[in-house]
Amino acid sequence: MMVKFTNKFMAVTLFLAALVCIKPAAAQESEGTVNTVLTPHDKDGVFSSTASYTFDVTSTYSTPQNGRVKYEVTTEAGKKLRSDSAAVKLGGHGSASYNFDVSGLPSGFYKINFMINVTDYDDTTRRAFGIKPDEMRSTHAKPSDFEKFWDNTKAELAAVDPEFTVTEMPDSSKDNRNVYLVEMKSLGGLTIRGWLTEPKTTNKHKKFAVMLALPGYQVNLQPLYGIDPDIAILSLNIRGQGNSKDVINVRKETYITLGVEDKNKYVLRGAIMDCVRAVDFIFTRDELRHDNIIAVGGSLGGFLAVATSSVDKRISFCSAANPILADVRTLATQVDWPFIDIRKYVNTRPGVTFDKVLNNLDYFDSKNFASDLKCRTLVGMGLLDNIAPPNTVQVLYNGITSEKHLIVFRDLAHEIGKKYVIYEGRWMRDTFALF
Amino acid sequence: MSLLKTSTRILFFTLILFVAAHSVSYADGGFPVRPGRLLIAPSVGYFFANSQWDTDGKKQAFADNGKFSSVGVTLYAEYGISRKFAAVASVPMVFNRYTTASSPTVTSSGLADLETGLRYYLANIDFIYYFSIQGTAITPLYSKNPSLGYGEEGAELKLAFSGTGHLGGLATYFNAADGVRQYFGTNGPIQNRYNATFGLSLDSDYENQISATLSGIYSQSNDKSFSVIPETNKDFSFLQASIGFGHSFSHETSLFLSGGRFVTGRNTGVGTSVSLAFIYRLDYR
Numbered sequence: 237m238m239v240k241f242t243n244k245f246m247a248v249t250l251f252l253a254a255l256v257c258i259k260p261a262a263a264q265e266s267e268g269t270v271n272t273v274l275t276p277h278d279k280d281g282v283f284s285s286t287a288s289y290t291f292d293v294t295s296t297y298s299t300p301q302n303g304r305v306k307y308e309v310t311t312e313a314g315k316k317l318r319s320d321s322a323a324v325k326l327g328g329h330g331s332a333s334y335n336f337d338v339s340g341l342p343s344g345f346y347k348i349n350f351m352i353n354v355t356d357y358d359d360t361t362r363r364a365f366g367i368k369p370d371e372m373r374s375t376h377a378k379p380s381d382f383e384k385f386w387d388n389t390k391a392e393l394a395a396v397d398p399e400f401t402v403t404e405m406p407d408s409s410k411d412n413r414n415v416y417l418v419e420m421k422s423l424g425g426l427t428i429r430g431w432l433t434e435p436k437t438t439n440k441h442k443k444f445a446v447m448l449a450l451p452g453y454q455v456n457l458q459p460l461y462g463i464d465p466d467i468a469i470l471s472l473n474i475r476g477q478g479n480s481k482d483v484i485n486v487r488k489e490t491y492i493t494l495g496v497e498d499k500n501k502y503v504l505r506g507a508i509m510d511c512v513r514a515v516d517f518i519f520t521r522d523e524l525r526h527d528n529i530i531a532v533g534g535s536l537g538g539f540l541a542v543a544t545s546s547v548d549k550r551i552s553f554c555s556a557a558n559p560i561l562a563d564v565r566t567l568a569t570q571v572d573w574p575f576i577d578i579r580k581y582v583n584t585r586p587g588v589t590f591d592k593v594l595n596n597l598d599y600f601d602s603k604n605f606a607s608d609l610k611c612r613t614l615v616g617m618g619l620l621d622n623i624a625p626p627n628t629v630q631v632l633y634n635g636i637t638s639e640k641h642l643i644v645f646r647d648l649a650h651e652i653g654k655k656y657v658i659y660e661g662r663w664m665r666d667t668f669a670l671f
Numbered sequence: 672m673s674l675l676k677t678s679t680r681i682l683f684f685t686l687i688l689f690v691a692a693h694s695v696s697y698a699d700g701g702f703p704v705r706p707g708r709l710l711i712a713p714s715v716g717y718f719f720a721n722s723q724w725d726t727d728g729k730k731q732a733f734a735d736n737g738k739f740s741s742v743g744v745t746l747y748a749e750y751g752i753s754r755k756f757a758a759v760a761s762v763p764m765v766f767n768r769y770t771t772a773s774s775p776t777v778t779s780s781g782l783a784d785l786e787t788g789l790r791y792y793l794a795n796i797d798f799i800y801y802f803s804i805q806g807t808a809i810t811p812l813y814s815k816n817p818s819l820g821y822g823e824e825g826a827e828l829k830l831a832f833s834g835t836g837h838l839g840g841l842a843t844y845f846n847a848a849d850g851v852r853q854y855f856g857t858n859g860p861i862q863n864r865y866n867a868t869f870g871l872s873l874d875s876d877y878e879n880q881i882s883a884t885l886s887g888i889y890s891q892s893n894d895k896s897f898s899v900i901p902e903t904n905k906d907f908s909f910l911q912a913s914i915g916f917g918h919s920f921s922h923e924t925s926l927f928l929s930g931g932r933f934v935t936g937r938n939t940g941v942g943t944s945v946s947l948a949f950i951y952r953l954d955y956r
Contacts, residue, residue: 441707441955465922662798669754671705 268297270326270357274350281619281646282366286339291350293324294331295357301326303354305334310347312570312625317341324354343371345619345627363647364619369630376565378604385499385599386547393423393509400517402432411461412436418470420517423509428480430472430514431459434523443525444468445668446518448551450511450533450540451477453560454488466670468524472514474507474540492574493581497588499596504543511544515551527552528668532660534558534616535623535650539602542632545613546605553667554609555660557616557652558624562602562632565594570625603632612639612667616656618648700833700846700868701803703792704749704757707956712747714927714948718901720940724909726895728937735771739899739940742766743783747948749790757790759805767818769899782812783819783902788827800834809854820902823856827864842872860892860905870915877919884913884931901939909936913944925950 270293277288295301306321318341322334338348350361379385401419408415408431416432434444449471451457456478457471476484476491484503486494495501511531518524530553531541538559545554560574561567568575582588598604606613613636617629626644633642641663643656665671704710718741722732733739747761766780788807795801809825816822829850836843845868852862866886873879892905901907913931920926930945 439954441953443956659798666795666798669703669706669751671703671708671751 268295268299268356270295270297270301270352270354270359272350272352272359272361274361274363276363276365276646278365279646280366280644281364282369282644284368286337287341287346287348287365287367288335288337289348289350291334291336291352292331293326293334293352293354295326295354296329297356298328299355300328301330301354301356303352305350305352307336307338307348307350309338309341310349312345312347312627314347317346324352326354338365341367343368345369345625345630362620364626366619366626366630366644369626370634372627372630372634374563374566374603374631374635376563376598376601378601378607379598382599382604383608389423389505389509390512390547393512396421396423396425398422398513398516400520405459408459411463412465413461415459418514418517420513422475422513423506426475426480426483426506426510428473428475428510428513429478430470430517431457432468432470433459433461434468435465437465443523445528445664445670446470446524446530448472448511448514448518448529448531448544450474450531450537450544452534453536454491455537466665470514470518472511474510476503476507480510489577490581493578496578496581496593496596497585499599502596502600504600508540508543508547511540512548515544515548519550525668526550529553530555530664530668534652535560538615538624542602542609542613543600543605545611546608549610552611553664554611554613555664556602556613557656558618558621558650559602559615559629559632560624561597561600562606562624562628564597564601566631567625567628568594570628571622573623603628603635606632607635607637609636609638609640612663614641614643614656614660614663616643616645616652618645618651620647620649623650700848701793701801701831702833702846703754703801703803704751704790705954706751706753708751708952708954710747710749710950710952712948712950714745714747714946716743716745716944716946717741718743718942718944720899720901720942722941723897723899724936724939724941725897726906726938728935730941733771733899733940735773737769737771737899739767739769741768741900755792757792759786759788759790759807761786762812765819767900779816779818781816781819784825785810785812799836800832803831803833805829805831805850807850807852809852817903818900821854821856821859821905823854823859825852825854825859827852829864838871842875842877844868844870844872858892858894858905860890860894862888862890864888870917879919880917882915882917884911884915884929886911886913886931895938897938899940901942904939907936907938909933909939909942911942911944923952 273292275290291305303324304321305324309318310316318338345366347364352359398420403417405415405417413433413435418430418432422428445467447467447469449460457473460469460471473480494503519526529551531545531551532555533541534557538556539561541554541556542559545551582590615633617626619626645653721738724730743763743765745761745763749757749759751757762785763783765783769777786807786809788805790803790805793802793804807827811820811822813819827850829848831848833846847867849865854860868882868884870880870882887910889908894905898904911931911933913929915929917927927948933942
């Protein structure tokens, strides 16, 4: 018995040893990789008619690499529209370029995946492109009483005594800036808070332009610093976020659903009014320039920047990066968030339907706010954004009638690049004459 | 949080000391002026020449080992009226001195030509490149003293182009300006005045900057006479190369040192100059 076990053990050991010895030789045979570079023939990935790409393939394998490179075009919602492929035959250390033209698509944004499948390598490159985006318009109208609804909401806010309080926070002072905790009463009597940072100056004539920094979803904004001696920054935490959770303090996924069945109770109604109240606060401060206010934000902050600048014309510059909730009815067919959470909420509320929610959300659709913007507006979008898809942001942008500029980030998702921040700073300084 | 102060900080040094002769004038660029901002720049300049280019551009020493020197004290000011308009003014005071081997030293001094102007911010390209146009009136603050200038009123229209950039991680700027000036008296010359500057910030805080400037005047008149005092010649031209160093002490104050030399010319002295300007700015809004 013992002999048999010993023999088996030896056999297994020898087999494993043989594998170990053989493996380096096999690995040596297949060592290498395939590098791919996808180049759109427009730097922004936005085309006037035909989308064209070059797909470069380089093999470092010493062995031939054969297979296909294929593209597939879908709508933002995932419906397949176009596909094509080309045979790949690469010799050892070979390279080749493949040109693809995607034509005949109507105005819009599309997802495109390039897939390579060769002897020793598989990969997919995911991109998106636009065709004549300037022609895109929403097919969903703005409610006829949209402006009236917001006028009434502002009137309701005006009836709330703001009870502004400002508390200096000397321990937080840095970058030659004074820091203040700002508290105020907003719609429904809720207390909201923000942080005001002001450059220290001995110039008694000095007045600061104001950056109203608006938060992303469930982001806790802290005091914002920087060495700029011309700008005061008011970072606001809307109700239910950051240090403004006295009354509304819910889980992250719940926030966007709060009161969504009733436009008069929806959490974003109060949140937008919180931003208007922050502008009220700016107007109480003599050291701040009341005609040089920029509302800035990304994602939900981008939404708030557009909405606040639309309902409050005291804002003179709007900068919205990746604004969410644009063209809501289209959005609902394309993205998971926030509609997964909203549908869950609807399912737990008898008498509430998703259609009713959409009717309500029409009053919170950022593209409906955009058409009322009167100030200069900068918009940023990522073509791969799956929260604020480019087609929805483009519709928002196209609806703006005031002076505007759009910066497209071809290879980014729900974010913007440095180019946006640089342009925003330059345009703002020019607008506010901060030469 | 960066809000892009680059152009603003660089603007502090866009004043180009343009030492043509006995006065220090300012050939500022295309950048707009912030509304409510007052900039005051007293400066002192020294100009020296002991040789000349004749009407054919041939270089020769001044007759009788002559030496011309001039000290100019200039007060320059600009104020941003609105986003588009800025007022500019400069008042020069000069002290001229000419010595020769055999003749007594000749001196003259007094206020020279007052320049008052209005600058208009025309346009920009991507908020990086700026264009402005400036109209300037020239008013002599003297009479019957031909050693201080033409004694004629004049007007100038100038187009300026400025921009910012980066070079090897350092901030850069440039100014280019060209102005046509007409004096209205007898044989009052018509002049093309131009300058181009490239500047480089030596540190990220914009405390120290260096610059190189090419500037010149091409002046035409029926009066072809020559004087060792360049500002009194009417038909002449020169090209000057200058380098400068600026240091910023604070947001409000800086100092600018510049030195230059005429590199080519016609019917003018071969000038060498140095100047020092103190720049103070204050925001009134």
